[in-house]
Amino acid sequence: MTRSLPRRALLGAGVLGLAMPGLALAERPARGARTAPRPGPDPRPVVVLDPGHGGRDPGAIGVSGTQEKRIVLAAAQELKGRLEAGGACRVVLTRTRDVFVPLEGRVAFARRQNAVLFLSIHADSAPGARGASVYTLSDRASDALSAALARRENAADAAGGLRLPPVPPDVQRILLSLVRQETRVGSERLADLAVDALRSRVALLPNTHRQAAFAVLKAPDIPSMLVELGFLSDRGDEAALRRPDHRAKLVGALAGAVERFLARPGIA
Ligand SMILES: [Zn+2]
Numbered sequence: 001m002t003r004s005l006p007r008r009a010l011l012g013a014g015v016l017g018l019a020m021p022g023l024a025l026a027e028r029p030a031r032g033a034r035t036a037p038r039p040g041p042d043p044r045p046v047v048v049l050d051p052g053h054g055g056r057d058p059g060a061i062g063v064s065g066t067q068e069k070r071i072v073l074a075a076a077q078e079l080k081g082r083l084e085a086g087g088a089c090r091v092v093l094t095r096t097r098d099v100f101v102p103l104e105g106r107v108a109f110a111r112r113q114n115a116v117l118f119l120s121i122h123a124d125s126a127p128g129a130r131g132a133s134v135y136t137l138s139d140r141a142s143d144a145l146s147a148a149l150a151r152r153e154n155a156a157d158a159a160g161g162l163r164l165p166p167v168p169p170d171v172q173r174i175l176l177s178l179v180r181q182e183t184r185v186g187s188e189r190l191a192d193l194a195v196d197a198l199r200s201r202v203a204l205l206p207n208t209h210r211q212a213a214f215a216v217l218k219a220p221d222i223p224s225m226l227v228e229l230g231f232l233s234d235r236g237d238e239a240a241l242r243r244p245d246h247r248a249k250l251v252g253a254l255a256g257a258v259e260r261f262l263a264r265p266g267i268a
Contacts, residue, residue, distance in 0.1 A: 047089045048110040050120040051076035055100030060125035062232035071241050072121045075229055078247055082255040088262050103215045110222055118224040120216050123241055125233035133205035134194045135226040136187040137217040179221050186223030190261050197253035
């Protein structure tokens with residue numbers, strides 16, 4: 001299965017005057033992975049929601065025993081319903097039940113779905129932390145990914161599943177850098193929209209938009225964000241996250257952010 005390099009990256013390559021015959025990124029199917037169904041006539045963009053943890057990995061355990069994996073699955077299903085009701089996108093979940101999914105499998109799933117957005121949903125534990133917060137991949141992690149590409153012969157793995165065109169390694173690094181830069185801009189924009197939407201609805205963690213090296217955010221070509229709905233280590237957050245009415249506020253804000261992002265696809 002092949003798909004075109006994002007238009008934004010083609011434009012970037014053109015600016016640099018690179019002659020790139022056969023420029024395409026080939027999806028690298030995970031070993032043993034089933035191929036996603038061929039896209040049907042539905043032209044709407046696909047948003048992948050990623051409820052964290054699952055199965056043998058419960059995630060954080062709240063002070064009253066609430067399991068993160070259950071809260072985030074409920075929230076993801078509620079967000080899917082909200083987005084589908086809006087009609088602007090199709091929504092698929094990396095898990096729809098209580099099963100363990102490896103981190104790299106979540107990113108690979110998003111690529112197989114040709115996702116335009118990847119939103120990982122968590123409700124973790126941290127001393128003294130409370131309120132909602134959003135995370136994008138840190139520059140430091142991005143640099144490490146570039147370094148890994150330079151070191152490793154198997155560029156496809158280092159690039160998070162992208163197979164770059166058969167061009168010299170230096171050109172591959174430029175291409176990957178272009179794609180990743182555009183993706184970073186998109187991720188930051190989504191995070192800003194999410195913070196704006198959440199601010200009027202729920203309590204926020206100070207410095208609400210943070211950056212970290214979450215492995216699940218490392219798809220180089222899909223704008224990605226991780227949201228902590230709250231912290232189960234906080235008694236108040238835990239109680240709130242168990243309530244559908246509180247989750248509805250969070251879900252409404254996130255749905256609004258996703259829809260605003262999709263409404264202006266030309267703005268990465
Ligand atoms: Zn988590």
